[in-house]
Amino acid sequence: MFSPQGPSLRELVVQALSSVERGYDLLAPKFDHTPFRTPDAILDAAAGALRPLGPFGRGLDVCCGTGAGMRILEPLCQGRITGVDFSTGMLAQARRAHPDAEWSAADVRALPFAADFDLAVSFGALGHFLPAERPRLFAGVYRALRPGGLFAFPIGAPPPIKSREYWALLGFDLAMKVRNAVWRPPFVMYYGSCPLSAVRTDLTAAGFTVTTVPLPALGRRADGSPRCRLVLARKP
Structure with missing residues (x-):
């Protein structure tokens, strides 16, 4: 599915019926051949926005995944x-791709x-955390940063309610809620659980000073607003 090197439909079903950790362990060898890997366009846009703020230590x-x-x-x-x-499956793939980096197996x-750090980034991970779990996540990142350190991650604007994308994402979230209501262990992955306003509130409560910058390379919506922004959460 997705490409000849990607997972089959059966493999995706097995993953979806597993826990989040076990599911990604199973998917890891083929993860980079799926649309779930953060696209290079998003990585490049984020790098371009961060470059003037660096260099960093x-x-x-x-939630590095395959790196x-x-x-x-x-x-x-x-x-x-x-x-x-x-x-551990995702980390094994990451080590092969980036042997000079350091890796830590831990619950974020x-x-x-x-x-310990001057810059923290995260890509495509917030949907794996229920709203009640975000304060713990953000508090941990805050502790991990040195004073003046920066936590950065992209966040997309919600699609228009009349768009096919809106209904596709809503349908996915509803399907996941039904799956988690009738099947254990749960697999937490929701696209609509982390709007910018709620994320900003949680970051501020953790102690961060929060700003955002548009990522124009990723396009604009019909009203001219950016389709994606980079959240910049600074530890005072």
């Missing part, structure tokens, strides 16, 4: 770069770092 990729975010951290950071994820809701 040490860098951290939160796509290292494409940003390597040129932006002058110190060591580290990826953290709870899927309890990050094992304290004032």
